[in-house]
Amino acid sequence: MPATLAELPVGSSAIVQAMPTGRSCLTRLREMGIVPGTRVSVTRRAPLGEPIEICVRGSHLSMRNHEAAFIAISAA
Amino acid sequence: MSAAAPETPLIAIVGNPNSGKTTLFNLLTGLKQKVANYPGVTVEKKIGECYSQHGKKLRLIDLPGAYSLNARSPDEAVLRDVLLGRRPETPRPDRVVCVLDSANFERNLYMAGQVLELGLPTILVLNMVDVAEQREWRIDAIKLSEILGIPVVKTNAISGQGLIELKLALSREDISPPKWQNAALPEGVKAALEHSRDEMRQAGVIHTRSSLLEPLYLLSDHDPTHYGIADTQIARIHELRSRMETDFPGWEDALVAERYRRIEELCAQVLKRPDQEIETITTKLDRILLHPVLGFVNLLLVLGLLFFLIFKVAEGPMGWIEAGFGQFGAWVEGLMSPGDFRDLIVNGVVPGVSGVVIFLPQILILFFFIGIMEDTGYMSRLAFIMDWAMSKVGLNGKSFLPFLSSYACAIPGVMAARTIDSPKDRLITILIAPLASCSARLPVYSLLIGVLFPVGEVGAFVQAGIMLGLYSLGTLGAFFFAWVFNKFVMKGSASPMILEMPSYKMPALKSILLQVWQRARMFLVRAGTIILGISILIWAASTYPKTAGDDSAKQMEHSFAGRAGKLIEPAIAPLGYDWKIGIGLIGSFAAREVFNSTMSVVYAVESGDDDNLAPLRDKLAAERRPDGRLVYTPLVCISLLVFYVFAMQCVSTIAIVKRETGSWKWAMFQLGYMTGTAYLLSLLIFQIGSALGY
Ligand SMILES: Nc1nc2c(ncn2[C@@H]2O[C@H](COP(=O)(O)OP(=O)(O)O)[C@@H](O)[C@H]2O)c(=O)[nH]1
Numbered sequence: 001m002p003a004t005l006a007e008l009p010v011g012s013s014a015i016v017q018a019m020p021t022g023r024s025c026l027t028r029l030r031e032m033g034i035v036p037g038t039r040v041s042v043t044r045r046a047p048l049g050e051p052i053e054i055c056v057r058g059s060h061l062s063m064r065n066h067e068a069a070f071i072a073i074s075a076a
Numbered sequence: 077m078s079a080a081a082p083e084t085p086l087i088a089i090v091g092n093p094n095s096g097k098t099t100l101f102n103l104l105t106g107l108k109q110k111v112a113n114y115p116g117v118t119v120e121k122k123i124g125e126c127y128s129q130h131g132k133k134l135r136l137i138d139l140p141g142a143y144s145l146n147a148r149s150p151d152e153a154v155l156r157d158v159l160l161g162r163r164p165e166t167p168r169p170d171r172v173v174c175v176l177d178s179a180n181f182e183r184n185l186y187m188a189g190q191v192l193e194l195g196l197p198t199i200l201v202l203n204m205v206d207v208a209e210q211r212e213w214r215i216d217a218i219k220l221s222e223i224l225g226i227p228v229v230k231t232n233a234i235s236g237q238g239l240i241e242l243k244l245a246l247s248r249e250d251i252s253p254p255k256w257q258n259a260a261l262p263e264g265v266k267a268a269l270e271h272s273r274d275e276m277r278q279a280g281v282i283h284t285r286s287s288l289l290e291p292l293y294l295l296s297d298h299d300p301t302h303y304g305i306a307d308t309q310i311a312r313i314h315e316l317r318s319r320m321e322t323d324f325p326g327w328e329d330a331l332v333a334e335r336y337r338r339i340e341e342l343c344a345q346v347l348k349r350p351d352q353e354i355e356t357i358t359t360k361l362d363r364i365l366l367h368p369v370l371g372f373v374n375l376l377l378v379l380g381l382l383f384f385l386i387f388k389v390a391e392g393p394m395g396w397i398e399a400g401f402g403q404f405g406a407w408v409e410g411l412m413s414p415g416d417f418r419d420l421i422v423n424g425v426v427p428g429v430s431g432v433v434i435f436l437p438q439i440l441i442l443f444f445f446i447g448i449m450e451d452t453g454y455m456s457r458l459a460f461i462m463d464w465a466m467s468k469v470g471l472n473g474k475s476f477l478p479f480l481s482s483y484a485c486a487i488p489g490v491m492a493a494r495t496i497d498s499p500k501d502r503l504i505t506i507l508i509a510p511l512a513s514c515s516a517r518l519p520v521y522s523l524l525i526g527v528l529f530p531v532g533e534v535g536a537f538v539q540a541g542i543m544l545g546l547y548s549l550g551t552l553g554a555f556f557f558a559w560v561f562n563k564f565v566m567k568g569s570a571s572p573m574i575l576e577m578p579s580y581k582m583p584a585l586k587s588i589l590l591q592v593w594q595r596a597r598m599f600l601v602r603a604g605t606i607i608l609g610i611s612i613l614i615w616a617a618s619t620y621p622k623t624a625g626d627d628s629a630k631q632m633e634h635s636f637a638g639r640a641g642k643l644i645e646p647a648i649a650p651l652g653y654d655w656k657i658g659i660g661l662i663g664s665f666a667a668r669e670v671f672n673s674t675m676s677v678v679y680a681v682e683s684g685d686d687d688n689l690a691p692l693r694d695k696l697a698a699e700r701r702p703d704g705r706l707v708y709t710p711l712v713c714i715s716l717l718v719f720y721v722f723a724m725q726c727v728s729t730i731a732i733v734k735r736e737t738g739s740w741k742w743a744m745f746q747l748g749y750m751t752g753t754a755y756l757l758s759l760l761i762f763q764i765g766s767a768l769g770y
C-alpha cells in the first residue's frame with residue numbers, strides 16, 4: 001500500500017489517514033474537502049507526472065506532488 | 077447606483093467560483109448593471125438592479141467567487157470584507173443569495189456553511205440542476221429548507237428554470253436567519269478568541285457588535301490585506317495569531333475538520349449519489365482532451381486556432397480601422413484651414429490614437445476566446461497540461477495563456493492575468509508578459525532584418541530564422557526573469573497550485589459578449605485619455621520649435637525630439653546608435669512600430685508604411701556617418717534588434733500595468749528592468765563585436 005497520495009496509482013482510491021497540522025499550504029486543500037477520514041481517488045496524472053487530478057467528495061481537483069506527498073493515506 | 081434610495085435592500089450573490097453566480101446575476105438584472113473596481117484592488121465590482129414580485133426595487137451585487145471566507149486571494153478578501161461590512165463604499169448586504177453548484181454540492185457546502193454562520197438572512201440556490209442530474213446526484217431541497225429554516229431554490233441558470241421561484245424568494249422580506257450552529261470550537265480556543273475580540277474592540281479594531289467570527293477570520297487569515305483594519309493593528313493581530321498557534325497547535329485544521337463533519341451529517345440527510353461515478357460528457361471528453369498524446373495535439377490545435385484568429389482574421393478589421401482613421405484624417409485635413417491645429421489633429425491625434433485602437437480587433441478576439449475557454453471549462457485543462465512546464469520557472473499553469481496572449485499584444489495579456497488567483501504568480505506574469513515579442517515589434521524586426529540581409533543576397537529562410545531567433549530570445553528572457561523574480565525578488569512563500577476541474581459546459585454567449593464589451597470599453601477609455609495625451613506630447617515634441625523651411629528632416633532635427641535625440645546620443649553611442657536612431661527610440665515609447673514612421677520622417681523617405689518597407693530600408697542601408705562609415709552595420713542592426721526585444725517601450729502597457737497592479741511601483745520596476753537589460757545586452761553586443769573587429 002502506498003504511503004502518500006503522491007504515490008497512489010491512477011484509478012485507485014484510499015482514505016486520508018493524516019495530514020501535518022499548521023502548514024498553510026495544506027489549509028486550502030482541507031477547505032476543499034481533504035481532511036483525515038475522507039476517501040480520495042486519483043483520476044489521472046498529467047503526461048509529465050505532475051499535476052495529479054483527484055476526486056474528493058465527488059469534486060475533481062488537481063494538485064502537485066509536493067502537496068500530495070504530505071497527505072498520508074491508508075487502504076480504502 | 078448611488079442614487080438609489082437608502083432603503084433599497086442590497087442583496088449579495090456569493091458562492092464558489094464557477095457555481096453560476098454571474099449567469100444568475102445577468103439573468104436577474106438583464107443589462108442593468110454597472111462594473112467598476114473595488115478601490116485599491118483589481119477586483120471587479122458588479123452592481124445591478126431588479127424588481128421584486130411586488131415591484132419593489134432591489135439592488136444586487138455579484139461578489140467574487142471564493143472557496144472559503146478564510147481568504148487567500150484579493151478576490152476572496154473582498155468577499156469576506158464586504159460580508160463582514162468592512163468596506164465603507166459597499167454597505168453590508170441586507171440579504172445573501174448563496175449559489176451552490178449542485179454537481180459539487182458537498183464541497184460547495186463548505187463556504188455556504190461559513191456564510192450561514194454569519195447569520196444574515198440567506199437564500200440557498202442549488203444551481204446546475206441539469207449537471208447534477210447527469211451525474212445522478214439527487215438533493216432533497218425541501219428537507220434542506222426544513223433543516224436550515226431558509227428558502228432553498230433549485231435553478232438552471234442557462235435555461236432559466238427556477239427563476240420565478242428565486243424571484244419569489246428574493247421578494248420575501250421575512251427570511252429568518254438560518255438555523256445553522258456555528259462550528260463548535262474547543263473551550264480553550266473559544267475563550268482565547270473571546271479574549272482577542274475584547275482586546276480588539278477596546279483598540280477599536282472591530283466594532284462593538286462583532287461576533288466571534290471577526291476575530292476568527294482576523295486570526296486565521298494568512299492573507300494580510302484586511303480592509304478597514306489599521307496597519308498598526310496588524311502587528312498585534314500577528315502576535316495574537318502566533319499565541320493561538322502555540323497554545324492550540326492545529327486549531328484551524330481542527331475547525332475545518334469539524335465543519336466537514338457537520339457537512340457530512342447534513343449530506344447524509346439530503347444528498348443521494350451513486351457509489352461509482354457515472355460516465356458523463358465530462359469524463360468522456362477528459363479522456364481525449366487530457367490524453368497524454370491527443371490532449372497535447374488538441375492543445376496545439378486550439379492555440380493554432382487562437383493565433384490564426386489573432387493574426388489572420390483580425391487583419392481585416394485592423395485594416396478597416398486604419399483606413400477609417402486615415403479617411404477621417406483626410407476629411408479633417410480638407411475641412412480645416414492649414415495650421416498647427418490641423419497638423420495636431422492630422423499628424424498627432426489621429427495616427428496616435430489609431431495606432432492603439434488598431435489593436436481592438438485582436439483584443440476583442442482574444443477576450444472572446446478566453447471567455448469561451450473559461451466558460452466551457454477548457455481553461456482548467458489547459459492549465460493542467462501546461463502546469464509542469466510553467467512550474468520549472470516558478471509559475472503555474474494559469475500563467476500560460478496570459479503570457480501567450482502577449483505575443484499579440486501585452487495589453488490584453490496583462491489584463492488576462494486577472495484569471496490567476498495567486499497574487500505572486502499574477503504579478504510575475506504581468507512583469508514578464510511584455511517580453512513576449514508583440515505584434516508591434518514585428519514591423520521593426522522586418523525593417524531591420526531587411527537592412528541586415530537584403531532579400532536576394534540571402535534567402536527568405538535566413539530572414540525567417542532570425543525572426544524566430546528574436547522570438548525565442550524574448551521567450552527565454554521571459555522565463556529567465558520569471559525564475560529570477562520568483563527566486564530573489566518576490567517575498568512570500570509559493571502558494572500551492574490547486575486547480576478545480578469543473579465539468580464541461582456549453583458557453584453562455586451573452587455573458588461572454590457582455591464581458592468582452594466591458595473589457596473593450598476599458599481599453600478604449602485608456603486610448604481616449606492617456607494615449608491621446610501622449611500622442612499630443614510626441615507630436616508637439618517633433619513639431620516645435622519650428623524651422624523656416626519646408627524640409628521635414630530639417631524640422632525634425634531642429635525640434636525638441638531631434639534635440640532629445642542629440643541629448644541622449646552620448647548614452648546610446650556605446651550601443652552603436654547615432655542621434656537619429658535616438659529619435660526613433662524616443663518615438664518608440666509611444667508604440668514600438670512608431671520607429672518606422674519616425675525614421676521615415678528623419679530620413680525624409682516618402683512612404684514608410686508596413687507594406688512597403690523597401691524605400692526606407694534602402695535608405696537605412698545606405699546611410700553613412702559624417703566620417704563616411706555605414707551607420708547600419710550588421711553589428712548595429714543586431715544591437716538594435718536585441719534592444720527592441722527587451723526594452724519596455726510602450727506607454728499603453730505601462731499604463732495598463734499601473735492599473736492592474738494598482739501602483740506605479742511595479743510599472744516603473746518593469747520599465748527599469750526591461751530597458752536596463754536591453755541596454756546592457758546591446759552594449760555588450762556592440763562593444764564585444766567591435767572589439768572583435770566586426
Ligand atoms: N449546465 C449549466 N451551466 C451553467 C449553469 N449556470 C451557469 N452555467 C455555466 O457555468 C459556467 C460558470 O458560470 P458563471 O456564471 O461564470 O460562474 P461564476 O464564476 O459563479 O460567476 C458558465 O459557462 C455558465 O454558462 C446551469 O445551471 N447549468
Ligand SMILES: [Mg+2]
Nearest residue numbers: 097098099141
Ligand atoms: Mg462570476
